Amino acid sequence: MQRLIEGVHKFRSGEFGNYRKLFRKLSQEGQNPHTLFITCSDSRVLAELITHSKPGDLFVVKNVGNIVPPANARGDTNSTAAAIEFAVETLxxxxxxxxxxxxCGAITALLDKKPVSDSTPHLRDWLNLAAPVLETLKKDYPHLPEGPAKETAAAEENVLFGLDSLHSYSCVQERLMDGSLRLHGWFFKIATAELFAYDPEKRQFLPLVSES
Ligand SMILES: [Zn+2]
Structure with a gap:
């Protein structure tokens, strides 16, 4: 905790100076983010940092494994679904x-069926939402051995599953129909901080920007 408090001091006395006007403006005018950014709670994935975004730019949802439950997923209160509706309908x-x-630890857990224990019932049920990803792997990637390649395929298929799930929300369907909303599937490679975007025509994830 001490590290966090020291960080707050450093921010207030340093960087905040660059943001003072922006925060005041956002406070007065309200937020108007252009993008809903759904990613993993993983501490190494920082949406604003890797997209060079400022306060007010992104409406961020972080959850374990960046899973997007289908709209009809019931059970415990679904905060990701609530955030999707708020971002699409209100913002x-x-x-x-x-x-x-x-x-991604969530993807590894999904592949390993771990942790499936009685002490983490919410985590077990949450990961289970992405079970269709396992079916896709079985069907489309039977040749892949256990290991990094399979984990990457699972993480990418989980993004595509999330895009499919987004289509099940009526507010998303309406905005897609009138052409005012676009959906994107990205993959972040931690070691090099590279971003890849899914190309529906080529049916693969390609570098988002070409490095010079
Ligand atoms: Zn993750």
Whole structure:
């Protein structure tokens, strides 16, 4: 905790100076983020940092494994579904990004069926929402051995599953129909901080920007 408090002091006395006006403006005018950014709670994936975004730019949802439950998923209160509805219906974001990442603990747990224990019932049920990803792997990637390649395929398929799930929300369907909303599937590679975007025509994840 001491580290956090020291960080707050450093921010207030340093960087905040660059943001003072912006925070005041956002406080007075309210937020108007352009994008709903759904990514993993993983501490290494920082949406604002990797997209060079400022306060007010992104409406961020972080959850374990950047899973997007289908709209009809019931059970415990679904905060990700609530955030999707708020961002699409009220904030009127123009874009939704689902950003998976390499070395994702949630994906490993999904593949290993761990941790499936009585002490983590919420985690077990949450990961189970992405069970269709396992079916896709079995069907489309039977040749892949256990290991990094399979984990990457699972993380990418989980992003595509999330995009499919987004289509099950009526507020998303309406905005897609009138052409005012775009959906994007991204993958973040931690070691190099590279971003890849899904190309529906080529049916693969390609580098988002070409490095010079
Ligand atoms: Zn993760």
């Amino acid at each position: 009127k974001v123009s874009d939704i990004v689902i950003c998976g990442h390499s070395q």
